[in-house]
Amino acid sequence: MVDRKDLIRKLYYSDNLPILRSMEDESVDLIYLDPPFNSNRAYNIIYPDDLGQVTAFEDTWYWTPECDAHIHDMTHLKTRSILDALANAMGKSQICAYLVNMAVRLIEMRRILKPTGSIYLHCNPTASHYLKIVMDAIFGTNNFRNEIIWHYRRWTGKAKKFQCLHDVVFFYTKTSDYSFNILYTDYTTGSRERKVQGVLNRFKGGETHFVSYKSVDEKGVRENDVWNIPFVAPSAKERLGYPTQKPLALLEKILLASSNEGDLVLDPFCGCGTTVEAAEKLKRHWIGIDITYSSIAAIKERFRRQKYNVWGEIQIFGEPKTEGEVEKNLINSQSASARKEFEKFCVTSIGGLPNDKMGADGGIDGRIPIDKNEIAIVSVKSGRISIEQIRALRGLLNGKNKIGIFITKVKPTKKMKLFANQSGIYEFPDKPEKVVFRTQELIPRIQILTLEQILKGVQPILPWAIPNKF
Numbered sequence: 001m002v003d004r005k006d007l008i009r010k011l012y013y014s015d016n017l018p019i020l021r022s023m024e025d026e027s028v029d030l031i032y033l034d035p036p037f038n039s040n041r042a043y044n045i046i047y048p049d050d051l052g053q054v055t056a057f058e059d060t061w062y063w064t065p066e067c068d069a070h071i072h073d074m075t076h077l078k079t080r081s082i083l084d085a086l087a088n089a090m091g092k093s094q095i096c097a098y099l100v101n102m103a104v105r106l107i108e109m110r111r112i113l114k115p116t117g118s119i120y121l122h123c124n125p126t127a128s129h130y131l132k133i134v135m136d137a138i139f140g141t142n143n144f145r146n147e148i149i150w151h152y153r154r155w156t157g158k159a160k161k162f163q164c165l166h167d168v169v170f171f172y173t174k175t176s177d178y179s180f181n182i183l184y185t186d187y188t189t190g191s192r193e194r195k196v197q198g199v200l201n202r203f204k205g206g207e208t209h210f211v212s213y214k215s216v217d218e219k220g221v222r223e224n225d226v227w228n229i230p231f232v233a234p235s236a237k238e239r240l241g242y243p244t245q246k247p248l249a250l251l252e253k254i255l256l257a258s259s260n261e262g263d264l265v266l267d268p269f270c271g272c273g274t275t276v277e278a279a280e281k282l283k284r285h286w287i288g289i290d291i292t293y294s295s296i297a298a299i300k301e302r303f304r305r306q307k308y309n310v311w312g313e314i315q316i317f318g319e320p321k322t323e324g325e326v327e328k329n330l331i332n333s334q335s336a337s338a339r340k341e342f343e344k345f346c347v348t349s350i351g352g353l354p355n356d357k358m359g360a361d362g363g364i365d366g367r368i369p370i371d372k373n374e375i376a377i378v379s380v381k382s383g384r385i386s387i388e389q390i391r392a393l394r395g396l397l398n399g400k401n402k403i404g405i406f407i408t409k410v411k412p413t414k415k416m417k418l419f420a421n422q423s424g425i426y427e428f429p430d431k432p433e434k435v436v437f438r439t440q441e442l443i444p445r446i447q448i449l450t451l452e453q454i455l456k457g458v459q460p461i462l463p464w465a466i467p468n469k470f
């Protein structure tokens, strides 16, 4: 029996490649990965109550000099020649860039899997046929176990073709000596009725055989490779608003089949943490990695909501802890998306919902819902600041916008603080009794927080405790 308090729980805010490279050989029992599918689109987090959207991650891959370097350095020759062949046939296209990036990671994943370990690669028909070739090269055709079809129902557009209602999950093992628990599902109504009559029909060699009830497994029917599991519906309780969130039931099934209590489960593209919750629930050690801060924030929210009460026990790596780290990894990064991460980092650190929209939203970088009719708006500045910017934020306080929070890397001057202090006090409207007041303090309409304060965990003063989304 594994004691929950002994579980290893690690969350990395990072590109998964360097983390995978740093992991020990043959150390992981099960890997589930659900990488972006090369769908050539951006995935947005949808917030409740019309609070908008923010791009969680982009799913567009381009050929870069790094792709050439990956192929050049690839010592796995079979994979390298397949990638060369694909690049020759299709040019240095987006799909080839995607496959190179996947291959270089899958090679590491094979290395860190234990000989008894398994890997489940979740994808869809956009790239599944190419990915299977790469998986065959890396894991060997003889270690291919199943192509699982996850079938679901959801609202689809009116395209001139059949509705697309399935994803593909490839199941490979590292060797033929792998750990596997057979799963069972219930009999169909028809089988159950015949079972009551004492016989079941079975097709064998093209003929119908009558088999006695006693020869049928009492546990039910052995699970097959088509899984009907509902999609995470907009109204589902488990929904976190993270795009591409997978249902917990899907992950539980994979973990129950290919791992046991106390095993180590890795999800290198962990999104909002469906795998890590399944691992927590089933008492597996777990490691999750994701490159976007929205994912880390969503996982924090997931653990805040659920009942395991282990948030304090989770080790988070890569989350900037000092101003220097924020400066180096987010603000001064060459990548525009990393700089956007600075805003996301600041906004989510104070329980807000980051905002993507520029221009039209007049520089609002995030919102914190106060209740259905009121919000606090957040503005984040990573460079020099002026009193004009704070005045502009105050100018946006109308209608629903009741409080303005100005987050700055640079320390505000005395004048700026004075300006904020003189910008008025939030007035409590009549609220229903259920509202839990968090503070008896006067609540300034304009509040300035520095990055230094945020890193120390200082929060804005808000009228009442609300369940923050991220």
Ligand SMILES: C[S@@+](CC[C@H](N)C(=O)[O-])C[C@H]1O[C@@H](n2cnc3c(N)ncnc32)[C@H](O)[C@@H]1O
Pocket: 014, 015, 016, 017, 034, 035, 036, 056, 057, 242, 243, 244, 245, 246, 247, 268, 269, 270, 271, 272, 273, 274, 275, 289, 290, 291, 292, 295
């Ligand atoms: C399809 S989503 C995973 C969804 C997840 N299965 C869930 O249930 O929430 C893919 C995730 O991969 C992350 N990602 C993309 N490239 C990455 C990389 N190089 N390293 C780590 N994570 C990455 C994205 O930020 C995104 O959260």
